[in-house]
Amino acid sequence: MTTKPILVALDYDNKNHALQLIDQLDPNMCRLKVGKEMFTLFGPQLVKDIHERGFDLFLDLKFHDIPNTVAKAVAAAAELGVWMTNVHASGGPAMMEAAKKALQPYGKEAPMLIAVTVLTSMSDEDLKLIGIDVPAFEHVQRLAKLTKQAELDGVVCSAQEASVLKSLLGQDFKLITPGIRPVGSDVGDQHRVMTPPEALAAGADYLVIGRPITKATDPLTALQAIHQSLV
Numbered sequence: 001m002t003t004k005p006i007l008v009a010l011d012y013d014n015k016n017h018a019l020q021l022i023d024q025l026d027p028n029m030c031r032l033k034v035g036k037e038m039f040t041l042f043g044p045q046l047v048k049d050i051h052e053r054g055f056d057l058f059l060d061l062k063f064h065d066i067p068n069t070v071a072k073a074v075a076a077a078a079e080l081g082v083w084m085t086n087v088h089a090s091g092g093p094a095m096m097e098a099a100k101k102a103l104q105p106y107g108k109e110a111p112m113l114i115a116v117t118v119l120t121s122m123s124d125e126d127l128k129l130i131g132i133d134v135p136a137f138e139h140v141q142r143l144a145k146l147t148k149q150a151e152l153d154g155v156v157c158s159a160q161e162a163s164v165l166k167s168l169l170g171q172d173f174k175l176i177t178p179g180i181r182p183v184g185s186d187v188g189d190q191h192r193v194m195t196p197p198e199a200l201a202a203g204a205d206y207l208v209i210g211r212p213i214t215k216a217t218d219p220l221t222a223l224q225a226i227h228q229s230l231v
């Protein structure tokens, strides 16, 4: 099992609320994820505040643009010293290759670079609505293969796709899985979900968990319970 598989998704509109939670957490127990909401509100200073507290940070901005723009954005993320960042695989091979190339100057200090396949909030029906007439399961495999060919480090997918992707693409290709829901917790807008222990057993390397922790009455207890369910 990956050490520290839990990535806590910090989706807050209030920086103090986020810092109050972070200050209760142990960097040896989890890593943190900042996405579009918090980065738009609080920018690179938030990344610095999190790094000062000793946490690895996944900067989840899901870049999706022309290759030149994405390459520059990924290099900007590397300048912030983040542990991991991402692009959308549907941006295509040229875009992913440009992003990967932009990290070359950073050598061993480069963040891990991964690509989003099909958002875990999307069902087969949702894919049909945007003109993709194959099940999510199949489209994820296609995008994950392209991601591996572009020599990225892994993909964001649902844990439901993890076992097939591991056998198809190998153990070293990292699987980062949102849509994680402990038994009894609200699914919300997620469609392709799994519980934390099931996700790890299926082959997920990292579990992205937001609301089941951040919206719990006692977030620290919720995180500890999930952590305990994985040992």
Ligand SMILES: O=c1ccn([C@@H]2O[C@H](COP(=O)(O)O)[C@@H](O)[C@H]2O)c(=O)[nH]1
Pocket: 009, 010, 011, 035, 116, 118, 119, 120, 121, 156, 157, 178, 179, 180, 188, 190, 208, 209, 210, 211, 212
């Ligand atoms: O396919 C994806 C890609 C990213 N996410 C992000 O993960 C968290 C999940 O939060 P929950 O509250 O546990 O649902 C959130 O920040 C998303 O932006 C995803 O859910 N699915």
